Amino acid sequence: MGRGHLSNLVEPPDFRAKEVISHTGLTGSELTRATPILARLARLMRDYDMTLAEINPLARLADGSFVALDAHMEMENEARPRQRPLLDDLGVDPTDMREPYEPSAFERNVKAIDSADHRGVIQGKDHGFSGNLGLVIGAGGGSLTLTDAVRSQGGRPANYTEIGGNPSVSKACGLAKEVLSKDGVEKIAVMMSIVSNTRVDIVARGVIKACLELDKDPGETIAIFRIPGAWEEEGFKILERYGVEYCDRSVSMWEAAGRAVAKIQEEQVAGSR
Amino acid sequence: MSVLLSEDFTFIVQGITGREAVNLTRECLDYGSKVVGGVTPGRKGREVHGVPVFDTVEQVTEALGYVPDGSVVTVPPAFTKDAVFEAIVRGVKLVVIVTERIPRRDVAEMVELADRYGARIIGPNCLGVIVPEVCKMGGIGGPAKDAAKAYTPGAIGVMSRSGGMTTEISSTLTAAGLGQSTAISIGGDAIIGSTYAELMPLFEADEQTEGIVIYTEPGGRMEAQLSEWVKENDSRLPIVAFMAGRFMDSEEMKGMSFGHAGTIVEGKEDTATEKIARLEAAGIPVVERIDEIPDAVKDKLGAKV
Amino acid sequence: MEARSKELEAVFIEVEVDASIATDAELARKLAEVCPVDIFATDDGHVAIVRSNLDECVLCELCLDAAPDGTVRVKKLYDGTELVR
Incomplete structure (x- = not known):
């Protein structure tokens, strides 16, 4: 050789x-x-x-x-x-990203929301995911860590997402709406590793607004909100107002994911009675 | 002591007038870092938070009368290679590249040039380096008051392929009473300037550092290199690893990249399972949860004494 | 399942502009210029509020700096407090 x-x-x-x-x-x-x-x-x-x-x-x-x-x-x-x-x-078209599979409606919609607004970056994937817990999570490494944490504790993610770069309220809202509109998704977990650029209060507004626009109760729909970091005090005020369970950095990413999984499992047990 | 940065470390910001760069400059100044100049072609004569802006790196060094120790490069991907070449050729020895989505060939060229000039690159696609309470180079940890919450001085070196997770891990260590000597966001791309194994000798030589925590992901050969380095060099430093992206091992995720450009499973070597096995074979425990890191570090430190 | 969706405005933030400055063309231009999320616009020399952007407010207070004290109020609907000079 x-x-x-x-x-x-x-x-x-x-x-x-x-x-x-x-x-x-x-x-x-x-x-x-x-x-x-x-x-x-x-x-x-x-x-x-x-x-x-x-x-x-x-x-x-x-x-x-x-x-x-x-x-x-x-x-x-x-x-x-x-x-x-x-x-x-x-003859390779600029829009043909040559993914190893055909993008789903969810993936296309998230991409469209992302490109329509330059503020922040969102990504969504659901190829290979078919669970009932919607994930509105970020950023790169945080999303990987949280997806593992949900699965390792018996949770079934409906999708994968990444939020980063301080998105606008409407972008965060658009992403959460897409996740909530997926078949079989009743609850979402909104979680990130400690943020320094993305703002806690802006994401909180976005996900709550998504619930309200879909006529859902944010307190019921958001299983857990765990985004510590920039503007968290302001964010926590908003979450309190809408009765959403939230936590700061003293609750680990693993624990937060576990709480979300427990909530959705409790509901299923209650529902099957 | 610490690695890469020190109290007297001076650096410039290339692309300083961009939106993110303006924030980053503010954050670094507030943290006490010595940001001594900025470069944006055509913007000479301006100031960003009191930092003078020049057209070229050459002008900065002329104005200062010395070559700054480092440069944070935050310019669009198409212009990054030229900016990095400029810094290296003008004598800058530590270049932190924040920019994402730079073509690999450009990165390979930058890394090769840096090697020839005896310079070091951190990144691309990274948040930079922080020595708690001494110097912050890049957006790592965010605004000074947030960075102070997460990072405290101590004995643990942190290296991470994820910028955000550098802060999450350091914050977890801080809460458990374990401070950090230096935390480095090494970057999430397939090719980066400094890998774990390339940074290990610095930590090895640093008296303050007593242990290492790394954050890793599927994709690439960096963890294998680290395992080899540890075996070959009989390192004094215990290492604890966390591996994210275990879910990517499933067959249907093959060829999909998650999180970072370099995080993709193309062959068996790229999988989390394979990497965990390699790291553990080199005596590096891989924990499943971030909140298990402090105890694993304490175990390792205790076992060493 | 096709979820029914509506677009809500001003769920979190409301902005009030005092009548004394509402017709100040110069101030209207200034407010439109400083707001990073385009909540203010000029409408035929009047200060106009773009209601669809209200919830994007980042609480930067640049509008409060631009206007005479007490004439612009940013209300946080989620805790009942307001930003005012």
């Missing part, structure tokens, strides 16, 4: 490809003929922002020349704007 690391600061030179191929024991005209293929593959990977560029299998014809029988390339999303000309050539 031949293996080599390339500099990203300069165009991958031919000699590096030659060295790598020579490590496999190839020599003679095979070496000189295979070298440009590997060198061009390396340049292609760099020039077109690929995260993977693979030729497999590579075949040698009777005349000694090499041809690629199949190839696999992956371009990263962050580079799509500057690779637009190539994507246009390939």
Whole structure:
């Protein structure tokens, strides 16, 4: 096997490809003929922002020349704007994000709400989720941690979300409404790790407003609100006014998730009686 | 002592007139950090919270008469590479990149250039570094009064792929009487300037640090590198890890990224299960809950004495 | 299940402008300029309140700074208090 690391600061030179191929024991005209293929593959990977560029299998014809029988390339999303000309050539539409699956209505709606308002960032996914507890959670790491905490304690999340970057009231409201409108969702858990940029009071307004606009009682619908941090005193006043159970940083993310799970389970037991 | 930052550490903010940068500058100044200049091309002569703004890093160093120790880069993704190159070539040795969604190739170039110039990059897609009650470089912990609530001086080094969770973990440690020597939001992208294993030697050499807590996620090889580093270097520092994103192990989540750009399960090595096994094999306990971290740290510290 | 949805306004915040300044065109322009969430607008030289933006108020008090003392009041409907100079 031949293996080599390339500099990203300069165009991958031919000699590096030659060295790598020579490590496999190839020599003679095979070496000189295979070298440009590997060198061009390396340049292609760099020039077109690929995260993977693979030729497999590579075949040698009777005349000694090499041809690629199949190839696999992956371009990263962050580079799509500057690779637009190539994507246009390939007929990849700007709206086609090439997800590994078809986005759901929930995912499309959340995306539309996010792009309509530049304040803050929200994301929503429900592929692979089919539970009854709606999650209005954030931010990146907090969402991962909280989704685990709900599942580990027997809860069944209906979805995954991320709130970040201090969204507007209407954006938080829009996200909560989408989660609440999912089939089978009766309650939502509104939770984040300690926030420093996103404001507690703004998210509180958003999720309460979502309940009110859907004619639901916020105190009944929001199983738990656990977002400590910026403007929490103001946020807690709002939550108190609407009878929503909330907690500060003294209640861990795990405990808050557990309370939400317990509430939804109690309700099911009561409902089945 | 601490790592990366100290009381006399000076830094600039590139992209200082942007909305988030203005807030970040205010927060850092309030915390006592020495923000000595800012750069936004075309805005020379302005001030942001009393910090003078220049067109280039070169102008800043000329005006100051010295090269600042660090730079916080918060410019749009298409311009980040140039800004980072500028800082490094002008002699800045610590660059914190806040910007998200920078193409990987650009990051790879920045990291390589930094290496050649003997500079260090933290991030991209991070909130920065904080040495409690000494210096805050970046948005980490938020406004000074909020940062003071979560972070207290002490013996634990914190490294985290999530900016928000750096604060959550530090706050949990603080509540349990465990302060932090330095907390570093290392960034959530697939390629970052400084991984756990690359930062470990700094903590290892820091007298104040007695233990390490890391926050990790699925995706990438950083945890495997850390396990190897620990085994090869016979580290004096006990490490406790928390792994988020265990739910991503399920087959239907494969190829989906959650939370951060680098958090994606593409192969078996990327899964939480595999990473937990590797870390534990290296003697690093992986707890399931954030609120279990303080006891796990105390156990480890106790076992060491 | 298709949830019925309505759009509510001013659930959390109400803003009152004193009659003495309501027709001040210059002040109307100033209020519209300082408010980061566009609660104020100018309407033919009058101060207008954009009701659909009221709940976006971030309590920054820039409108209170811009207007003569006591002429703009920001009411927090959730606790009955108000911001006023």
